[in-house]
Amino acid sequence: MNLQLNDVQQQLQDSLARLLAREYDFGHRQQYVAAEAGHSPEVWAQLAELGVTAAATPEAHGGFGGDAVDHMVVSEALGKCLSLEPYHGTVVMAATAIERLGSPTQQSSLLPRIARGELQVAWAHGEAVPGRVATHSAHGIDGWRLYGTKPCVLHGSGADYFLVTALAPNEGVQLFLVNARTTGVAIAGGRLIDGTSAADVTLDDAEGERLGTLTPALLQRVLDTGISAACAEMVGAMDAAYTLTVAYLKTRKQFGRLIGANQALQHRAVDMLVALEQSRSLSVSLALALAGRNDLTGADVPAHAAKVFITRHARQVCQEAIQMHGGIGMTEEYAVGHYLRRILVLDQLHGDMQYHLGRLEGRPE
Known part of the structure; x- marks a missing residue:
């Protein structure tokens, strides 16, 4: 088993370490905790410019075609500086789910914007009981509607969209894209014990765009x-x-x-x-x-x-x-x-x- 990083991953690791050492020492980090956004939009933009948000995105959608090893390299570096940036929810979870389940139109619309750091998408899957999906959906003449609560959604307060898992009648667990500003979405923001921004997201007749069925x-x-x-x-x-x-x-x-x-x-x-x-x-x-x-x-x-x-x-x-x-x-x-x-x-x-x-x-x- 080869445990060595390739040249591109090594360069990414070195460049990211230099950026975070300069912009994310503990003093800067405490300033970001106190900021209303709950992270640093300026650092997020620099991460995107460095290619961090695009590292594991397919080349066809403006990325560099990396994989889970690239996520590992970036995540370990972010862990060292106690990062507050929305990398995990947007780049790891949302981009992975969209790549695997979204239609070509949805992929071409969302993935390039995520890769450029222009879009924040929060992963809203967790429920009060781990492993269970209680949020449900209904399909009417005006499209899909979602009902339920997703607690403790990381970076939910600042998200542009949510990726929501919900049960559909006779169809199992589905994945929906929900605009954070649409009618029927209530966001109760807060901070976790480490200062990370999070939110309880309540959906009450909220419109959702279905990506597809999430098989087990x-x-x-x-x-x-x-x-x-x-x-x-x-x-x-x-x-x-x-x-x-x-x-x-x-x-x-x-x-x-x-x-x-x-x-x-x-x-x-x-x-x-x-x-x-x-x-x-x-x-x-x-x-x-x-x-x-x-x-x-x-x-x-x-x-x-x-x-x-x-x-x-x-x-x-x-x-x-x-x-x-x-x-x-x-x-x-x-x-x-x-x-x-x-x-x-x-x-x-x-x-x-x-x-x-x-x-x-x-x-x-």
């Missing part, structure tokens, strides 16, 4: 792509928390000596590094499986396993990082505690650790 296999494939990106983002957060901790151990003195000279703390730091590298290897393996570039058969089981393993170790690494920083690790003004908050949010994305553990054990959804 197709829905799982789209979700697996999201799980892979979320795992990569957790790896990025783990990496940053570990790096902060090692730097702290090398500079903080107590009783006249560096605390990093304490052998017990050295051993704990090594355990953090082992957990990080194991998680990174599993994240890469899952991305390659989704891209069809390794010999794993089917990505659903590896996706469940990766979410469980990486979430568990990400919590461990970030909790250790906070403890080894002492009191400063608990303050709002220091970055390390915010990485744990981000991990807790990513844990809930596309099903939490316990949900995926149940899937691995064969428990019903």
Whole structure:
């Protein structure tokens, strides 16, 4: 199995790292949290100019024809800086679903605009009960109408459109495109514990444009792509928390000596590094499986396993990082505690650790 990035992906990784180091240090990030938009439109435009929003979009629609590995590269970099940008919902989830399910007309209308960073589309699939779709639709003489509530839609407050999963009579789960400003759409915005913008979206006789039927296999494939990106983002957060901790151990003195000279703390730091590298290897393996570039058969089981393993170790690494920083690790003004908050949010994305553990054990959804 080839774990090496190709030249284009390596260049993307290097360019993205330089941009985020310049525009997304912790001080800038806290300013973006306080902004009304909940992210930085200027940085989003720079990401689009760099090609980040187009990396995994088909070349026929203005992209660079990448795959899940490109999502992994970008997501890991965004995780390191605690990004608030709407990359996951718009580029990972929405663009993937539109590419797989949209008509040629819908693809040519939406994907180039997403690739250019001009359009934000929020993925509205989650329900109060994980794995269940309660939102429903009805077809009348004036088209499709949607009814139900989608809680905690990432970046829902600033979205131009929502991609909504809903049940249709005798047709199973369907995917609909809903204009965020259409009649019948109510958006209650807020912030998650890590500062990420989110919204509860209520649909009451809201007009929707149907993209197609989401078969269980197709829905799982789209979700697996999201799980892979979320795992990569957790790896990025783990990496940053570990790096902060090692730097702290090398500079903080107590009783006249560096605390990093304490052998017990050295051993704990090594355990953090082992957990990080194991998680990174599993994240890469899952991305390659989704891209069809390794010999794993089917990505659903590896996706469940990766979410469980990486979430568990990400919590461990970030909790250790906070403890080894002492009191400063608990303050709002220091970055390390915010990485744990981000991990807790990513844990809930596309099903939490316990949900995926149940899937691995064969428990019903």
